[in-house]
Amino acid sequence: MFALMQSTRTHSLHLCVDPATGLKAVIAIHNQRLGPAMGGCRYLPYPDDDTAMTDAIRLAQGMSYKAALAGLPLGGGKAVIIRNPHVENRAALFEAFGRFVDSLEGRYITATDSGTSTLDMDCIAQSTRHVTSTTTAGDPSPHSAMGVFAGIRATAMARLGTDNLEGLRVAVQGLGNVGFALAEQLHAAGAVLLVSDHDPGRVQLAMEQLNALPVASEALVSTPCDIFAPCGLGPVLNSQSVMQLRCAAVAGSANNQLTHLQVADQLETRGILYAPDYIINSGGLIYVALTHQGQDLGTITAHLARIPTRLTEVFAHAQAEKSSPARVAQQLAEKLVYNA
Structure with missing residues (x-):
């Protein structure tokens, strides 16, 4: 994984496990030269942990390029949550993910992506202000x-x-x-x-x-x-x-x-x-x-x-x-x- 981070020039990779909710999440921060890293959160059933981390890293790099070429004062980041077939409390899981996002102190701002919704963002917003795409902000x-x-x-x-x-x-x-x-x-x-x-x-x-x-x-x-x-x-x-x-x-x-x-x-x-x-x-x-x-x-x-x-x-x-x-x-x- 370090080789992939070096080849893509990814700054950092953050992992989180929350046994109480079943959360297994990855946040990749590619670059922050232009501003805080922003990128959506995917919630998908990845076949293995390496695939999830690879997806986050490659997508974060793309977000850096996307923000730069769009003229936005942002860096690139991406989050993936490995979807478990059986989730007892989806709201609690995303609130736990919100705490994970908040622990990065604004270096990463999350949003909707494949498998997540504005309602999920509302749950994340219970734990952090570093989130957009809520029901109030609207679906992008x-x-x-x-x-x-x-x-x-x-x-x-x-x-x-x-x-x-x-x-x-x-x-x-x-x-x-x-x-x-x-x-x-x-x-x-x-x-x-x-x-x-x-x-x-x-x-x-x-x-x-x-x-x-x-x-x-x-x-x-x-x-x-x-x-x-x-x-x-x-x-x-x-x-x-x-x-x-x-x-x-x-x-x-x-x-x-x-x-x-x-x-x-x-x-x-x-x-x-x-x-x-x-x-x-x-x-x-x-x-x-x-x-x-x-x-x-x-x-x-x-x-x-x-x-x-x-x-x-x-x-x-x-x-x-x-x-x-x-x-x-x-x-x-x-x-x-x-x-x-």
Whole structure:
């Protein structure tokens, strides 16, 4: 684990066990040069402890890059709680996690993520003030989707020469809170939706409400479309899956879409434009960060509007440098995060 921390330049890793509630939690703080570390808390059934710690570390690094490129005075952090199949008191568990967050004395600010809700954040808020995404602050998912939708339009303009999504085939992989909200916006813009999700109920809802066409999860990557939008969990783009893609661009809300940076080079070689995940999906972080600072909705909306501009700049730099957008985005982020 120390090797991974060194390779990702992660500052610290914090572990907590609370036998009374069954809490087993990890908080990774990647960097605090620009400000306190902020990042969501995942509540998932990890197969083992190492996988949970690895997830926290890699996600925290992405949060540092995301905050820096979004122009936020924040560092990157991430928390994961290893989900037990049998939890007697969920509220008590999250209150215990709140005490864990509070012990870091403001170095880490938590928020919702996969498996957690605004109600869980309310429980955390019983033990610490270093939390956002409460029911009062609001769910960041719609704002994440807004940013991704704007980013898809910018990506379409860069790759297809138009930001009009009418009739474009968009494959949405994952219909969680962000994925479904994105699908709703794409449908309203006239896009043809191809969707997959492990929950058949979510797929059925998309079929009924959005005229979406269902595709088996394992087949969506190779389904012909204009834009492939990964909106689920974990890295979906690897050396094998990239060769199966039949799209013009990849632009979605998922974190850590690439298994490694060389995959971005493969996409570039194949002529598939890649929208770096920690730029296009920064809307949720922007919302929770500015809400935590007490900013109004107008200020937040104006900040969200910068996402497509930043993407367009990265696309232009990548074209000029004959590099992949992912490499350009990483270089820009590292200059900001590490003061290189």
